[in-house]
Amino acid sequence: MKNALVLGGGGFIGGHLAKRLKEEGFYVKIVDIKPNHEFWDHNLICNEYVQGDLRDPRIVEKAFEGRVYDEVYQLAADMGGAGYIFTGDNDANVMHNSALINLNVVHECAKNNVGRVFYSSSACMYPEHNQQDPNNPNCEESSAYPANPDSEYGWEKLFSERLYLAFNRNYKLNVRVARFHNIFGEFGTWMGGKEKAPAAMCRKAAETEDGGTIEVWGDGQQTRSFLHVNECVEAVLRLMRQDDFLGPVNIGSEEMVTINQLAEMAIKLSGKNIKIHNIGGQEFKDKYGFSCPVGVKGRNSDNKLYREKIGWEVSIPLIEGMKTTFDWINEQVKLQKNNG
Ligand code: NAD
Secondary structure (H helix, E strand, C coil), X not given: CCEEEEECCCCHHHHXXXXXXXXXXXXXXXXXXXXXXXCCCHHHHCCEEEECCCCCHHHHHHHCCCCCCCEEEECCCCCCCHHHHXXXXXXXXXXXXXXXXXXXXXHHHHHCCCCEEEEEEEHHHCCHHHCCCCCCCCCCHHHHCCCCCCCHHHHHHXXXXXXXXHHHHHHCCCEEEEEEXXXXXCCCCCCCCCCCHHHHHHHHHHHCCCCCEEEEECCCCCEECCEEHHHHHHHHHHHHCCCCCCCCEEECCCCCEEHHHHHHHXXXXXXXXXXXXXXXXXXXXXHHCCCCCCCCCECCCCCHHHHHHHCCCCCCCHHHHHXXXXXXXXXXXXXXXXXX
């Protein structure tokens, strides 16, 4: 039996990944600061679930004890949606917490001779100046330098990518690095401020009465692409299990939409007649007490390198992923209402 360690497996992508690894027959251990996975029973996604703070080197040392791990997936990070990353209020925590986790994890991976380690970077590390034109953003892997991410979250990701690659060069640690572009789907955060745009749009459409209005932050013309978590997991495993290519490589969808188009999809799936109110500028500040956190004007995954190196590509249309996500969030909204 092969062993896999999923750090951050109590979270959204980590939970899906752990579940898949367990289904494949791996012995799966999860370590996460959360006491439980928010939606899944532990037996479904792992053999062992350990609550622990990976900022503490003693906890990370313990996490690797007892088994030699064939595959380690490092997904733990202090992160959230635009309302968490772009307001500036969480910058110090985001950088400090995630950097500490990565410094501890990479060290233990090298010390324990793990088979391979996957690190999840983000498209947020791409330079702001290449993402000003909503219709033509450049997120080719080679465009990363000179670096100029628009958030401290992105700077930490860039630092940590380099950290894992440096351990590869100096200590022969077998690493794989991917830059995720907006991963979404069922069994992820859908309320509370840390949810991402697809979940937020689905929740708003599910909660709003027929004839009502939902808010969309900014002018709604900013572009993004969104990849369903099932395809993300498949892409991660394919990257992890080939021998030659370390990355960094994009894992995302190339189906670019405006945020208003994304909201319209959620509205259509709700079957209701709902209007969009784009809120920004002073109106947003007066209502929320901080500037509207919309991020770069355009961002899209560029999958040329992944296609070339891995020979596979993502193919689920956004509307299909949005449908299963909307149905699940709609169910959560109903459950919450029924529970008072
Ligand atoms: P998530 O927040 O659901 O999962 C992260 C997990 O890390 C959480 O369960 C959290 O409890 C855990 N964690 C945080 N601090 C910890 C600590 N000190 N010790 C132990 N565990 C800790 O996020 P996700 O969407 O599943 O993202 C997984 C990874 O992918 C993250 O590194 C994230 O930065 C990266 N990423 C995600 C997206 C996306 O669209 N979801 C995009 C780009 C990059």
